[in-house]
Structures are given as structure tokens and as C-alpha cells.
Amino acid sequence: AQTVTQSQPEMSVQEAETVTLSCTYDTSESNYYLFWYKQPPSRQMILVIRQEAYKQQNATENRFSVNFQKAAKSFSLKISDSQLGDTAMYFCAFMPAYSGAGSYQLTFGKGTKLSVIP
Amino acid sequence: DSGVTQTPKHLITATGQRVTLRCSPRSGDLSVYWYQQSLDQGLQFLIQYYNGEERAKGNILERFSAQQFPDLHSELNLSSLELGDSALYFCASSSRARGGADTQYFGPGTRLTVL
Numbered sequence: 001a002q003t004v005t006q007s008q009p010e011m012s013v014q015e016a017e018t019v020t021l022s023c024t025y026d027t028s029e030s031n032y033y034l035f036w037y038k039q040p041p042s043r044q045m046i047l048v049i050r051q052e053a054y055k056q057q058n059a060t061e062n063r064f065s066v067n068f069q070k071a072a073k074s075f076s077l078k079i080s081d082s083q084l085g086d087t088a089m090y091f092c093a094f095m096p097a098y099s100g101a102g103s104y105q106l107t108f109g110k111g112t113k114l115s116v117i118p
Numbered sequence: 119d120s121g122v123t124q125t126p127k128h129l130i131t132a133t134g135q136r137v138t139l140r141c142s143p144r145s146g147d148l149s150v151y152w153y154q155q156s157l158d159q160g161l162q163f164l165i166q167y168y169n170g171e172e173r174a175k176g177n178i179l180e181r182f183s184a185q186q187f188p189d190l191h192s193e194l195n196l197s198s199l200e201l202g203d204s205a206l207y208f209c210a211s212s213s214r215a216r217g218g219a220d221t222q223y224f225g226p227g228t229r230l231t232v233l
Contacts, residue, residue: 033219043206045224046120091161097219103174104212104219105151105163 002027002094006109013082021077021112023092031097034075040088087116122225130231136197139228141209149212150192156205199232
């Protein structure tokens with residue numbers, strides 16, 4: 001079974017600054033996907049970024065980028081030029097790339113509450 | 119907007135009652151996943167359907183059941199409700215052929231309050 005750990009329950013950052021959210025995971029799988037989802041006060045779960053474990057290049061989506069360290073089983077999210085709209089809960093999630101049982105559910109961390117301060 | 123719809127947005131009911139939550143996946147998506155988000159348990163996987171067939175079960179109580187219909191919408195049925203069932207219930211869908219690993223897109227959720 002996989003586990004996902006987010007060790008920072010809460011963080012804050014000044015508007016326009018950069019912040020990094022941490023995530024570690026434990027798995028015996030060699031190939032898998034990792035995701036960051038954002039949950040703003042509206043409670044909608046919004047995909048931020050996705051990383052395939054077999055890709056060495058770190059994923060980037062505009063102001064969001066990841067630092068994926070496969071050997072260390074670490075997957076951190078960097079938000080550059082933070083904006084007020086980035087205020088949200090951020091969840092790290094794991095999905096196996098292959099499942100003999102055909103099950104591809106997401107395993108989530110507990111989340112990090114990020115507040116962007118004007 | 120993810121393209122996944124869920125109804126109703128809010129549901130308030132009493133203990134012992136039964137409710138049905140509905141989900142319509144994104145157009146063309148064959149896989150539907152249900153998740154429960156509660157304060158004490160976080161986000162937990164409940165059940166997965168692919169093209170009408172149950173694929174996997176997670177931490178789903180026996181009082182809960184689900185199905186996916188030929189038009190691919192899915193319903194989650196919660197019965198004999200208890201106070202602890204109060205939570206946000208999400209539906210997610212993905213498009214990978216044969217139900218393989220792919221990004222899941224979430225609906226807006228149904229907030230269930232059991233009084």
C-alpha cells in the first residue's frame with residue numbers, strides 16, 4: 001500500500017513571493033504518477049500539476065513547478081509569484097501506473113493549507 | 119469547470135435516512151471514482167466503476183453502495199445514515215482506455231450533513 005505524507009499543515013507566503021510545499025511518499029511501485037491538487041475555499045478539487053515517475057524532467061505549469069526526487073521519494077511543489085488566488089489547501093496524491101486489479105484510485109496526503117498574504 | 123457534474127450540491131438529512139448522490143462524468147470518460155472528504159479521515163477512496171462495472175472498492179461501508187448506468191452517470195447510495203457520515207463526497211472521472219491510469223478530474227462535490 002502507498003502512503004503520502006505532507007509534513008506542513010499550514011504555510012503562509014507574501015504576495016509575489018515564492019513558496020515550496022513538501023510531499024513525501026512511500027511505495028514499492030517502480031512506475032507511478034504524482035499529482036498536486038488545489039482546493040480553494042469553494043471546495044472544488046482542481047488539478048495543479050502532474051508528474052510521471054518515468055520522466056526525469058520536472059513538470060512545469062506556468063507559475064507552478066515540481067521538484068521530483070525519485071530516489072528520495074520526494075515531490076515538492078514550488079509556487080512562484082504567489083497570488084491571492086493561490087490561497088487554498090494543497091493535496092499531494094499518488095496513483096500507480098499499473099494495477100493488476102485494474103484499480104487506479106488516488107492516495108492523498110493530509111494537505112497543506114496555504115495562505116497568501118497581501 | 120472540470121466537466122464533471124454532481125447533484126445535489128448540498129444535502130441535509132436526519133440519522134437513519136437514505137440519500138442518493140448523482141454524478142455525471144466528463145463527456146467520453148468511462149471511469150468514475152467516488153471519494154469521501156471528512157475532517158478526521160481526510161480524502162478517502164470509496165469505489166471505482168469502469169464502463170458500468172465495479173473495478174475496485176476502498177474504505178466503503180456496507181451501508182453504502184454505488185452503480186454506474188449505461189449512460190455512464192453514477193449514483194452513490196448512502197443508507198442508515200449516521201452523524202459520522204457527514205462529509206463532502208466527490209466524484210471524479212478519467213478517460214484512459216480500459217480504465218488505466220490517467221488524470222482524474224473532480225466534480226464540485228456534494229456536501230452531506232446528517233443531523
